[in-house]
Amino acid sequence: MLSDDERATPPEMRIKPLKVLAQATTPSLLVHEIYASVQGESTWAGVPCVFVRTTGCHLRCTYCDTAHAFEHGTVRSVDDVASAVTAMGIPLVELTGGEPLLQPAVPHLITQLLDAGHTVLVETSGAVGIAGLDARVRLIVDVKTPGSGEHQRHRWADLGLLKPGMDELKFVLVDEADYAWAVEQLRSRPIPAGVTVLFSPAAGTLSPSWLAERIVADRLPVRFQLQLHKVLWGERTGV
Numbered sequence: 001m002l003s004d005d006e007r008a009t010p011p012e013m014r015i016k017p018l019k020v021l022a023q024a025t026t027p028s029l030l031v032h033e034i035y036a037s038v039q040g041e042s043t044w045a046g047v048p049c050v051f052v053r054t055t056g057c058h059l060r061c062t063y064c065d066t067a068h069a070f071e072h073g074t075v076r077s078v079d080d081v082a083s084a085v086t087a088m089g090i091p092l093v094e095l096t097g098g099e100p101l102l103q104p105a106v107p108h109l110i111t112q113l114l115d116a117g118h119t120v121l122v123e124t125s126g127a128v129g130i131a132g133l134d135a136r137v138r139l140i141v142d143v144k145t146p147g148s149g150e151h152q153r154h155r156w157a158d159l160g161l162l163k164p165g166m167d168e169l170k171f172v173l174v175d176e177a178d179y180a181w182a183v184e185q186l187r188s189r190p191i192p193a194g195v196t197v198l199f200s201p202a203a204g205t206l207s208p209s210w211l212a213e214r215i216v217a218d219r220l221p222v223r224f225q226l227q228l229h230k231v232l233w234g235e236r237t238g239v
Contacts, residue, residue, distance in 0.1 A: 001204075002063075002064050006060060007060040014058050017055055024075055024077075027105040028105055029052075029105050030054060030055040030056060031052065031055065031074055031075075032068070032069040032073045034052050034053070034084055035238045041200070041228070042196075042225070044092065047092055050094070051096060052081060052085060053096050054095065055069055056073075057102070057125070059153060062148055062149045062174065063148065063172065063174060065203065079112075082112045091118055093113055093119070093120050093121065095109070099124065099128060100122060101128040106122075114136045124140070124141055125144065125150075126142045126153075130158050139166075139167040140170055145171060145178040159191060162195045167195055168197070169196070174205050176210075182199065183218065186220065186222065199215060199220070199222045199223070200224075
C-alpha cells in the first residue's frame with residue numbers, strides 16, 4: 001500500500017525518471033529489472049515467463065505493490081533487452097512496470113520479441129493509449145476502481161481496441177464497494193465478447209473467499225484470480 005506522501009507526488013515528478021531517455025542515441029528503455037519466474041496473474045498464471053519491468057508510472061494506486069519501480073533503472077537499448085530476454089530460453093515474455101507504455105521504445109521491443117518467436121504480454125494500467133501496438137501482442141489491461149484512487153484516468157474509449165480471444169481486462173478490487181462498481185461496469189460497458197475479464201482481490205484488503213463466493217452467487221461471466229506470486233513468495237521482489 002502507498003503512503004499518503006507517495007500518492008501526493010506531483011504528476012511531473014512521477015515521470016521525471018523517464019527524461020533520461022531523451023539522451024539515448026538508439027531506441028532504448030529505462031529498465032528496472034529483468035527476471036524469470038512463473039506468471040502470477042491472468043489466464044497465463046503458472047506458466048514460466050520472463051518479466052521485463054520498466055521504470056516509471058504516472059499513477060499512484062492505493063494498493064500499488066511495485067513502488068520500487070517508480071524510480072531507479074538502467075537505460076538499455078531495445079536490442080540489448082531483446083537479447084537478454086531471448087538468452088533466458090523462455091518463450092513467454094511480459095512487459096510490466098511501472099507503466100511500460102509510457103516509454104516510446106516499448107512498441108519496438110514488442111515487435112522485436114514477437115519476430116523472434118516469443119509470446120508477448122503487456123500489463124498496462126488502462127490509462128495509456130493502446131492503439132498502434134503490434135496486433136500479435138496480448139494485452140492485460142487494468143480497470144482502475146474507485147478504491148484505487150485512479151478510476152477517473154481509465155480510457156474507456158479503448159475498449160473497442162481489445163482483441164477477442166487474446167486480450168484481458170483486470171479489475172483489482174479493494175472492498176465491497178469496488179465489487180459493486182465493477183459489476184456495474186461489466187454490465188453497462190461495451191466489453192467485446194471473447195475478452196476475458198478478471199476479478200482479483202487487492203492483497204490484504206478484500207477477502208478472497210468472499211470475492212469468489214460473490215462471483216458464483218451473482219453468476220458473473222468473469223475469472224477469479226489471486227496473485228500466485230504472492231501466494232508463493234509474499235512481498236519479495238524479482239520473483
